Amino acid sequence: MRRQLGDLFVSLAFIAVSATFLALTFGISDPNATLLPRMLSWAVLAFSCWYLVSTLRARLHRHAPVVEEGVDLVHFLAVMGLALVYIPAMTFGGYLAATAVFIVAAVYLLGYRRFVVLLPLSLCVTLLIFIVFKTFMYASLPSSALDNWITELIYRYVLS
Amino acid sequence: MLMHNLVVGLGIAFQPGNLLAALLGTAGGIVVGVLPGLSATMAIALLLPVTYATGPIAGLVMLAGIYAGAIYGGSISAVLIGTPGTGASVVTVWDGYPMTKRGESRLALETVTWASFFGGILGGLVLLFLSPPLAELALLFGPPDYTALVLFSMTLLVSMSGDEPVKGVIIGLFGCLIGTIGLDPVYGVPRFTLGFAELSGGISFISVLIGAFSIPQALLLAASALKERTVTAVAPIIGNERVTLSRMREQLLNGLRSSAIGIWIGILPGIGPETSPFIAYEEAKRFSKHPERFGTGNVDGLVAAEATNNATVGGSLIPLLTLGIPGSAAAAVYVGALTMHGLQPGPMLFAQRADIVYTLFIGYLICNCMMLGLGLGGVRLWTRVLALPKAIVAILIIVFSMVGSYAIRNSLLDLWVTVIAGGIAYVLAQHRFPLGALALGMILGPILEENLLRSLALSQNSWLIFVQHPISLVFLVLALGSLAWSLRKARLRSQGRLRVGPKTTVGESMD
Numbered sequence: 001m002r003r004q005l006g007d008l009f010v011s012l013a014f015i016a017v018s019a020t021f022l023a024l025t026f027g028i029s030d031p032n033a034t035l036l037p038r039m040l041s042w043a044v045l046a047f048s049c050w051y052l053v054s055t056l057r058a059r060l061h062r063h064a065p066v067v068e069e070g071v072d073l074v075h076f077l078a079v080m081g082l083a084l085v086y087i088p089a090m091t092f093g094g095y096l097a098a099t100a101v102f103i104v105a106a107v108y109l110l111g112y113r114r115f116v117v118l119l120p121l122s123l124c125v126t127l128l129i130f131i132v133f134k135t136f137m138y139a140s141l142p143s144s145a146l147d148n149w150i151t152e153l154i155y156r157y158v159l160s
Numbered sequence: 161m162l163m164h165n166l167v168v169g170l171g172i173a174f175q176p177g178n179l180l181a182a183l184l185g186t187a188g189g190i191v192v193g194v195l196p197g198l199s200a201t202m203a204i205a206l207l208l209p210v211t212y213a214t215g216p217i218a219g220l221v222m223l224a225g226i227y228a229g230a231i232y233g234g235s236i237s238a239v240l241i242g243t244p245g246t247g248a249s250v251v252t253v254w255d256g257y258p259m260t261k262r263g264e265s266r267l268a269l270e271t272v273t274w275a276s277f278f279g280g281i282l283g284g285l286v287l288l289f290l291s292p293p294l295a296e297l298a299l300l301f302g303p304p305d306y307t308a309l310v311l312f313s314m315t316l317l318v319s320m321s322g323d324e325p326v327k328g329v330i331i332g333l334f335g336c337l338i339g340t341i342g343l344d345p346v347y348g349v350p351r352f353t354l355g356f357a358e359l360s361g362g363i364s365f366i367s368v369l370i371g372a373f374s375i376p377q378a379l380l381l382a383a384s385a386l387k388e389r390t391v392t393a394v395a396p397i398i399g400n401e402r403v404t405l406s407r408m409r410e411q412l413l414n415g416l417r418s419s420a421i422g423i424w425i426g427i428l429p430g431i432g433p434e435t436s437p438f439i440a441y442e443e444a445k446r447f448s449k450h451p452e453r454f455g456t457g458n459v460d461g462l463v464a465a466e467a468t469n470n471a472t473v474g475g476s477l478i479p480l481l482t483l484g485i486p487g488s489a490a491a492a493v494y495v496g497a498l499t500m501h502g503l504q505p506g507p508m509l510f511a512q513r514a515d516i517v518y519t520l521f522i523g524y525l526i527c528n529c530m531m532l533g534l535g536l537g538g539v540r541l542w543t544r545v546l547a548l549p550k551a552i553v554a555i556l557i558i559v560f561s562m563v564g565s566y567a568i569r570n571s572l573l574d575l576w577v578t579v580i581a582g583g584i585a586y587v588l589a590q591h592r593f594p595l596g597a598l599a600l601g602m603i604l605g606p607i608l609e610e611n612l613l614r615s616l617a618l619s620q621n622s623w624l625i626f627v628q629h630p631i632s633l634v635f636l637v638l639a640l641g642s643l644a645w646s647l648r649k650a651r652l653r654s655q656g657r658l659r660v661g662p663k664t665t666v667g668e669s670m671d
Contacts, residue, residue, distance in 0.1 A: 010591050014330055021337055024352055032616075033349035036609045040337040047330045054326070072383075079382060080583045083375075083558060087575050099563070103555055110382050110551035118552075125556060129563055136213035139567035 094144025169518025185225025193233020221523030258457030279467035283474020308635035335601020375582025426475020432488025489596025
């Protein structure tokens, strides 16, 4: 039942999004700029309606839709939630602290409990990514006082 | 001219930095391929940002190595644990795993390694010698011809979704629609920006791809970590039989036929190395004197599956480099690498940056040679990858994808786009939407729009321009034929009357 609801939800989401895109095209005055977006919006809307109807028909005939096995809803929401929290955490707490905590929390959530491995690994990986992106790609990762201090150490003792 | 470019390409490809990039890319690709659930497309998407540090040439060679290595790496787990590492090695399980169960895992592994090398080298040679004349031909194409070519490519989206073509169409068109966000490519009118200046340049195509191809696979790996708390049991590499010259001679015709099928499938836009092994396997069976032995641990089947999927890699780069139209989902992500470095795939790339193109060709051949060495010499090392805790690998993929996405433009908006695209892509993949079609749609949408608007401007808004140009007319007829063929195939498959061809699985959905 939940899987059928999922199919219905996906088809309705596509209908809503394509209808929104379609409505937005009417606010654009230049007909050339709206030509393809409007054609595409109509097409996505039409095919999504077809998908909705076929889902409803399958429901009537009690054909269970094929849904792939994957992570359960609770873990999906928890991992995605952590990833979404990680973005502002990185902005306020800096890359290093946020990433190390995120790795430990997310791996723990997935059932891995060997802290002897997990803690040093999260620190090493966080530092490795930091060095690669900071020194080779010149990325300005969100930084706190800790990040600045470590960057200074890296430049003074490793790259000097 | 070809010889001159070849010499230039050879000179650059053999520079130490580029050789190192090829080695790292191929080894990294094998590692990703060995881990069931991770795909070549994901690996390429994940490492796109890293190419900023390596520069365009080494970066593109590295990504080509990842693509070739991952397709080969998938066969190692197919042989040793009976689970395909990537969607391209599903067929390899059919004969590879029975051989392992019979105590012939060494022969099976050596066979897949040599067959992959053979297919990869043939694909690379065809890429090298067919691409330049095709690129010259493509210079004759005008905007109406490109419009019709893109329409033809889009009809192949239908064939990407197995027995549910509507899903491929919806997500492909949706990808095109996302591609229209921002200023229109001809008149510069803003669309769907909702007042945000950041959206004028459109949604970052690379951030969407990184999210859509990395996060769902990380979540799948997470699911597998939650389900199986034990380490995967890997069969030992045993057996006295080895690949010999006489065995190679016996398989030459089979290898050539399967590679040719792979290259052809690769050239067709939208169909990648996940499809070609099914067709090559059926053909090998049809030509075999002992078709009853297929599926019981037969070397013929193994050669067909592996030669063809690696040949498809080279084939899929041909339309990408010559026309700017990717031949597979991984090739679509490859476009991201080119555009990130300011390179526009298509015939002009051959004229303006022949050094890069020919270095890529030679680099791809070098990657295949490295794959052979790494495969024959380091197979015991690669199987150790299977012992890595999946929960850790899953989370590291998420972290790397997020940091990589941010690092491209130092933009928090890109980071949000990556996570949201990843979450949505996961839900869609769960409902068997082929994510490869999304990538193709996002690439093809802007090309379609630009050429459509230019064509209409040329013809003063007359749509007849598309049937008045002979090349465009040919592509339109091909598009209609392809659409009819794909719909018929889907219908036969849904009625159970067509057995050949892949059944879409979640891993393949992501390819």
